[in-house]
Amino acid sequence: MGNNHYIPFPSKVLAVSKHTDIEYTFRMAYVGDVRPGQFFEVSIPKYGEAPISVSGIGSDYVDLTIRRVGRVTDEVFEYYTGRTLFLRGPYGNGFDVSDYAGKEIVVMAGGTGLSPVRGVVEYFAEHPEKRQGMTLICGFKTPRDTLFRSDIEKWQKTMNVILTVDCAEGDTACQVGLVTEFIPQIKLTTPRTAVAIVVGPPAMMRFSVQGLLGIGIPEENIWISQERKMCCGLGKCGHCRIGEAYVCLDGPVFKYTIGKNLVD
Structure with missing residues (x-):
């Protein structure tokens, strides 16, 4: 990501878990410091970005629980394991x-x-x-x-x-x-x-x-x-x-x- 924090980086969808008809958790490849309560901007070219809270943290992944409520998240739900999304972050002050x-x-x-x-x-x-x-x-x-x-x-x-x-x-x-x-x-x-x-x-x-x-x-x-x-x-x-x-x-x-x- 370099010094430009506006530039998103590609992240592979490692797994997808369905909770309800409109809520899924996407396990995204990520290595770096992150805290519960922080968020990533999830983006898809031509569709835009949406801020998504971190719902799980592993040594080489973060979980992002996404609710299908708009144009960007509608498109995200068409992606499944093995595909790539773009992330910026993590941002904000999380729980310590x-x-x-x-x-x-x-x-x-x-x-x-x-x-x-x-x-x-x-x-x-x-x-x-x-x-x-x-x-x-x-x-x-x-x-x-x-x-x-x-x-x-x-x-x-x-x-x-x-x-x-x-x-x-x-x-x-x-x-x-x-x-x-x-x-x-x-x-x-x-x-x-x-x-x-x-x-x-x-x-x-x-x-x-x-x-x-x-x-x-x-x-x-x-x-x-x-x-x-x-x-x-x-x-x-x-x-x-x-x-x-x-x-x-x-x-x-x-x-x-x-x-x-x-x-x-």
Whole structure:
């Protein structure tokens, strides 16, 4: 990529996993430093670019979970294993697992918000000795909209996982309710030293943070991820600017003490 960070580089599609009718995870060839919560600009010549959060990290790959919502992503879904996409990045400020090591951890994710935080959950699922108790509350609209089913089943073996849906659609195995309704079920030994991550739609994040504050987790111990249309990734175009902050540079991951003041 040289010194010009606007120039994309080719990346081979190593594997494709289908989650729902409109959401797939593309495993892309990549070697380099990257954190959960950062994002890449995924591009196709003649179609444009789309910012996609990193949902998984390996020694020679990154996972990008893509939702089919527009012209660029529609075209991406025509590509399968062995083909090539173009990437720029990684961009932004991601999650640093060292911020949560050795502590009680709560992660709350709504819908596709599970994607950017998946790397953090996976890390502490594989290294339970590096944290204390851990609770994951993830919510989806219906059972058909659930992402990372096999991962969730695996995570249940090493942490407290609460999976809920807005509408069960007849699936009696599903819990029904908003993620905030399950906050009272979180068991914390010392709430003042616990840490939390909240990612999802704005309303979900707002009420989830209020609930976490209500059980004693300090606001300085809470992280959020802001969703914005991040076009350049370099703080030049201004599309993602909120006040004095550029989400593509200063975020998308923010301490809640900062993020709560980012209001359009």
